[in-house]
Amino acid sequence: MGEAGSGVRQAVPAELSSFIGRERELTALASLLATQRLVTLTGPAGIGKTRLAVRTVRTLGDRDGLDAVWAELGALPERCCARLGTELADRLAGREALLVLDGCEQLGEAGAELAAELLRRLPGLRILATSQRRLRISGEAVLAVPPLSVPTAPCVPPLLPAPPVLPGQAEPDPTRRFPVADVAGYAAVRLFEERARGADPFFELTDRNAGAVAALCRALDGIPGALELAAGRSHQYAPAQALRRLGSDPLGFLAGGAGRSTRVDAERSLRLASPAERLLWERLSVFAGSFDRAAVAEVCGFGALTPDTAVEALLRLAPGLLADAGPGRYRLPLSVRAYAARRLAHGSAGDGATTARRHRERCRVVAERAAQLWRAGAQREARALALRELPELRTAMNPLAAGGPGAALEIAVSLWFLWSACGMAAEGRRHVERALAVHPAPRPSRALWLAAWLVAAFGESDGADPLLVEAWTEAVHEGEDACLAYLAHLRGTIALWEDRYEDAAAEYREGLELLPADPEFGPGREALRAAHTVAVARTDPASVPVGDAPPDGPADLWAHSWVSCAHALVQRHEGRPGRARTELLSALRTQFALDDTLGQAFSVELLAELEADQGRYAEAARLLGAGSRTRPRAAPAPRVQHTVRMRLTAQAFRAAYTSGARTPLRELLPEL
DSSP states (O other), X not given: OOHHHHOEESSOOOOOSOOOSOHHHHHHHXXXXXXXXXXXXXXXXXXXXXXXXXXXHHHHHHHHOOOEEEEEGGGOOGGGHHHHHHHHHHHXXXXXXXXXXXXXXXXXXXXXXXXHHHHHHOTTEEEEEEESSOOOOTTEEEEEOOOOOOOOOOSSOOBOSSOSSSTTXXXXXXXXXXXXXXXXXXXXXXXXXXXXXXXXXXXXXXXXXXXXXXXXXHHTTTOHHHHHHHHTTTTTOOHHHHHHHHHHOHHHHHHTSSSSOHHHHHHHHHHHSOHHHHHHHHHHTTOSSOBOHHHXXXXXXXXXXXXXXXXXXXXXXXXXXXXXXXXXXXXXXXHHHHHHHHHHHTOTTOHHHHHHHHHHHHHHHHHHHHHHHHHTTOHHHHHHXXXXXXXXXXXXXXXXXXXXXXXXXXXXXXXXXXXXXXXXXXHHHHHHHHHXXXXXXXXXXXXXHHHHHHHHTTTOHHHHHHHHHHHHHHHHHHTOHHHHHHHHHHHHHHHHHTTOHHHHHHHHHHHHHHSOSSOSSSSOHHHHHHHHHHHHHHHOGGGSOOOSOOSSOOSOHHHHHHHHHHHHHHHHHTTOHHHHHHHHHHHHHHHHHHTOHHHHHHHHHHHHHHHHHTTOHHHHHHHHHHHTTTSOTTSOOOHHHXXXXXXXXXXXXXXXXXXXXXXXXXXXXXXX
């Protein structure tokens, strides 16, 4: 049996490409090979296992004169499997050598048996295996090959009108200018740029296409094989065009690039799996982001897969999945997910509808759980849960899915805090308005209240008026006292931004009178009481009791931050600017922790008032500039801004204001 037929060769293959972003893995692998007889590189198809093995063996060969033999199992004809062990044992007998078994998953259980037998018979042998699965034999050391580093998505919208790649996954507008310096250092971007220049010598990474390239790298999970296929089409499509085509047909787009199609990889991964594993692959395609064992058992554990067998199959598949942030969380590579979703949708058993329904129900429960955590005072935990599950929740908020606009709005209302108190008003507004647009009349008052709030959060009080009227009418018909209370709170908030403090206090009082003792949704009593305290601190500061600090403070951290703002107003009125500043910094710490951008704008505005009181007008102008990034765009200019303009020349004010708008707030306030 010759080398061509067996896939076994003395020479290590030539390097497949330049080596980008794998220095840490190269060092770790070399260290493992120095002490372990069996090391397995694991990861999904295209992640770069073979590439890392080639570079490591060539490096060790050049440095240490390593004797290496390469066995490419993916090219091994089926009829040769039985004779492979004998040939390798004969060839390696008496040698101190490293054997690379590339593509062990091709042999299934036989791959582990082959490695174990060779290690037993040849004491001078070390084995480096690449596989989508662990071999699970004694003495195996496993090194999971991670994706290349990718730029994180900017946190601030605008959002695309539709998800660009995966259902439920939001991305910033890729056509916006984006600084090259912010993305150029990531390994995935460097690989894409290098390959794109190979396909199109005129390709250049610029501020115009950097955002789209970053989005492509995120969508392709930082997997080198997929990145190279996408970059290979740079002579046909600009990055933004490539992103759109990838979003509409991932398998078709990647099949047209250079090299092996990712569909081939996906088909091979499914072909090598057991029936239970194939079924789980398909059902996992409903997840837009990451998942853990509990989610898999809950969504995928039905019918032919029980919850326990679904988890068992997940653990077998785990080395071929992408490890996500957090222990025990995984996600499917894009190509596998797209291929598995197609199989699930066209399966004869009808599993697709059932899996989607179970996924949607889980999202509803997760959203309600996050809302309960927020109401219980565990607000950091509520925010973390909602953000971790956000790709799934976005999918479930699609009003055109089987659950319809009612199910989408139920989840969106449960997540009111994420939109209103955690800096994501733009996205929340998009979800709510899209679902309301297709909801038949009458539309639910809770969703109308939330829509009005999110419109008003942008300072568009006129735009909120029709929604306020419709929401009030429906709340009366539905007997929704909590909704009527929150509508009064919203009217008070609009008045507060417009400096109508007496009106704001009256509206907040009405909201507190209407609100039930234990509302089922929304901000709750402490938030309304805090808002009322802020308004009263403007109109009658002497009536607001201010001590050093309450013994325990309210459970609602978000409400507490607004109470701190009210106390700062009182301290300022009573001539204690130092204490007022301490209160505002305390509020800002909570607002930063929750990413409450509107709260930050209000606190910074009050800090600017303190600076102006002390005659530090340039510093006040800088703070006003910093606050302008998060203040509602249509809200009137802060009252203190007029004072500062009067005290500075136009040029000095403009310079200080612009400087503040360009400076991170934490740099202006080092105490934070």
